[in-house]
Amino acid sequence: MNYHITQLITEEEIDRRVREMGAQISEDYAGKSVHLICILKGASFFMCELAKRITVPVSIDFMSASSYGAGTESSGVVTIEKDLEDPIEGKDVIIVEDIIDTGRTLAFLKQVMEEKGARSIRICTLLDKPERRVAPLTSDYVGFTVPDKFVVGYGLDYDQKHRNLPYVGVVEFTGQ
Ligand code: IMP
Ligand code: MG
Numbered sequence: 001m002n003y004h005i006t007q008l009i010t011e012e013e014i015d016r017r018v019r020e021m022g023a024q025i026s027e028d029y030a031g032k033s034v035h036l037i038c039i040l041k042g043a044s045f046f047m048c049e050l051a052k053r054i055t056v057p058v059s060i061d062f063m064s065a066s067s068y069g070a071g072t073e074s075s076g077v078v079t080i081e082k083d084l085e086d087p088i089e090g091k092d093v094i095i096v097e098d099i100i101d102t103g104r105t106l107a108f109l110k111q112v113m114e115e116k117g118a119r120s121i122r123i124c125t126l127l128d129k130p131e132r133r134v135a136p137l138t139s140d141y142v143g144f145t146v147p148d149k150f151v152v153g154y155g156l157d158y159d160q161k162h163r164n165l166p167y168v169g170v171v172e173f174t175g176q
Contacts, residue, residue: 001173001174001175002173002174002175003158003171003172003173003174004171004172004174005152005153005162005165005169005170005171005172006169006170006172007167007168007169008146008149008151008167008168008169008170009144009146009167009168010167011166011167013144014126014143014154014167014168015049017143017144018046018049018050018053018126018143019053021050021053021124021141021143022050022051022052022053022054022055023053024141025050025054025056025094025124025141026053026054026055026056029054029056029092030056031056032056032092033056033057033058033059033091033092034054034056034057034058034059034092034093034094035058035059035060035061035086035088035091035092035093035094035118036050036051036058036059036060036061036093036094036096037060037061037062037063037084037088037093037094037095037096037113038060038061038062038063038096039063039064039065039095039096039097039098039105039106039109040062040063040064040082041064041155041157041163042097042098042099042155042156042157042163043096043097043098043126043155044062044155045098045154045155045163046096046098046126046143046154046155047060047096050096050124059086059091061084061085061086061088062082062084062085063080063082063083063084063109064080064081064082065078065079065080065081065105065108065109066078066079066081067079067104067105067108078104078105078108078109080112084116087116088113088116088117088118089116089117089118090117090118090119091118091119092118092119092120093113093118093119093120093121093122094121094122094123094124094140094141095109095110095113095121095122095123095124096124096125097123097124097125097126097139098125098126098127098154098155098156099125099126099127099128099129099146099151099156100123100125100127100128100129100133100137100139101129101132101133102132102133102134102135103133103134103135103136103137104134104135106123106135106137107135107136107137110123110137122140122141123137123138123139123140123141124139124140124141125139125141125142125143126143126144126154126155126168127142127143127144127145127146127151127156127168128142128143128144128145128146129145129146129147129148130145131147131148132148144168146168149170149171150170150171151168151169151170151171152165152168152169152171153165153166153167153168153169154166154167154168156168158171
């Protein structure tokens with residue numbers, strides 16, 4: 001199917017917002033350390049930029065999960081493809097995600113991390129599509145709220161492509 005990508009959020013807007021989010025997190029966690037957990041692959045671009053803007057001590061880890069279902073929508077059956085390397089017991093964890101859509105993936109992962117004994121768990125997402133939410137999940141830090149459109153760039157992919165765009169764009173299908 002043919003498609004083109006229309007810019008939705010510019011590189012400058014993202015940079016500015018990521019700085020603000022880093023400053024907010026630094027203020028909220030003053031006197032503590034934060035353990036950032038990046039949900040691969042999409043959130044990797046965002047997490048690196050965010051981590052650089054946080055001024056309290058930061059440690060990082062990575063996790064990968066897939067949710068399978070009929071069609072393009074996630075089913076809520078989430079499989080962990082790559083688990084954490086470091087224990088999170090007693091840590092102040094921030095889960096870093098690229099986009100929250102139905103919320104099913106993060107609702108599951110948050111529960112898993114609660115069971116592993118994190119001291120606190122917050123969620124930080126670059127993008128939020130609240131119209132699509134199915135699982136009762138809110139993010140503590142949201143970069144931008146986006147409409148119910150398929151977006152790519154800054155880590156987000158369409159068929160594994162376009163993650164490297166420095167901006168966020170909407171995929172518009174032209175039908176042929
Ligand atoms: P959910 O919140 O469990 O529905 O799943 C969220 C995941 O679906 C995200 O981490 C993305 O990997 C993917 N996703 C949802 N919406 C988009 C989009 O607009 N563009 C690219 N990936 C998306
Ligand atoms: Mg993802």
